[in-house]
Amino acid sequence: MDLPSLTVDAVRKGLLTRQFSASELAREVLRFAEVENPKTNAYLRLSPERALAAAERVDARIARGEDPGPLAGVPVAVKDVIVTKGVITTCGSKLLERYVPPYDATAIIRLEGAGAVIVGKTNCDEFAMGSSNENSAFGPVRNPIAPDRVPGGSSGGSAAAVAQGTAVVALGSDTGGSIRQPASFCGVVGVTPTYGRVSRYGLTAFASSLDHIGPLARNVRDAATVLGVIAGRDPADATSADAPVPDYTAALGGTVKGLKLGLPREYLKDLTSETATLIGRAVDALKHLGCDVRDISLPYTDAAVACYYIIATAEASSNLARYDGVRYTFRSGNPETLREMYRKTRGVGFGAECKRRIMLGTYVLSAGYYDAYYLKAQKVRALIARDFARAFEEVDAIVTPVSPFPAFRLGEKLHDPLAMYLSDIYTITGDLAGIPCMSVPCGNTAEGLPVGVQFLTKHFDETTMFRLADALERAESA
């Protein structure tokens, strides 16, 4: 069995034709992960007991002649910001090193209900704050394609596991590009669905108006299958949308002829030449397939990074207030007063990037600054969303790069926070507008580094995005 090329469909076929059982596959993947994981540090923890129990349930269903579910036996990696009952969930933070969640996230319940096998929990930037996975308290992740380079962040472990073959698909979370950017750096597919499409119940909150859960996979079809399983209304998350979930895979394999695509000029002006060339090739391929490509303008793009780092940090400063030494395992030293306990626990427990963002978020919300920063940013956010709404009156989808450059070297940007923030420019706009967006591989640089192209569509229209990504994927492999 070649694990690094296994797909959801291949697992299903293998199980139904009795080539292997779900338990055999689970043991094989766990063994492979034991050997391969030290090369990348993608997993923080494997969950063999949980994986084997789930696999046995799948085997029992098959033995009884029942449908084992759309993800039967599929090995899944889960970013360690999504809680798993009984399996330590650290969020990449020393603060939660020993935190054993007493419940499962809704996405986890839905995955296992569909037959998925959760292999383990993946490394990430602390509380999902970062673009390189270097902000994890448990060491960085290495890019499986180029080990001296970052896998991207913050869902770096999930992207690396899928690229490495220690999982077939993975869950990540995206607040400003944390699924799509690592997907592009590791050469896999990454999907950020519409805001509210997937329940966040059990996703550790970073910035609640921007947080999403979404899949990473080795092909578009697998990503569409996983999204179909985890999407939909959840009474446990009041922000989850009550919109019907279409069969995403049913739309794949068809033509994209006549679809109108917009190329925003603001996204193409600062590209490194190789990324620009590869994006241009993807656009040409789509033209060749009959798409009608036109230039468009999203004039407020340049304000997006500033807008995002005010809103995201403001919300984070509030969400992270709960890590105070009272409830979540870690309390520093032997404090004499309550306030000393708060200050020391948080001062010792949080890493540098979390502290930086808590400081910025607290500052912009502090007395006298709210109007100048937070309120102003929410107004600019409305303008950015309006840019997209206007564009979608004219086009069916927007095509852009995912990152200005491919995977950079470990340590290269670590000491320049603003430069790191600015590299998120092409991914944060989709989160600010709440629209679906995804990264699809579109080739490699001369050095062999993967590059991703991004598709964005209007609210709840993941289907068009999947159709385009699937058509491009087929054109590339032809």
Added chain:
Amino acid sequence: MRITEAEVRYVAGLANLELSDAEVRQFQADLDEILEHVARLNEIDTSGVDAMAQVLYHAEDSATLRADRPVSPLGNAAALTNAPQPGNGYFKVPKVIER
């Protein structure tokens, strides 16, 4: 300069974060640079623009109120399993009232 070391210490107090002197100096420089960048928002005319208060406000309607039915909660014992210092069914903390 957009933020001083004294302001950094004040904000750290608001955020209940104990920072070393080196961290205060580092964050003063980092925040100053970031605030300089975000100041560009002031150049954008937002008069007459409503602040975004709901991400899906312009999306199609999607009812998000659930039925008001009671469900069993997590339970006291489960909620306390991760407490640094549980006791008698409560989270224990140091003295709250200082003399």
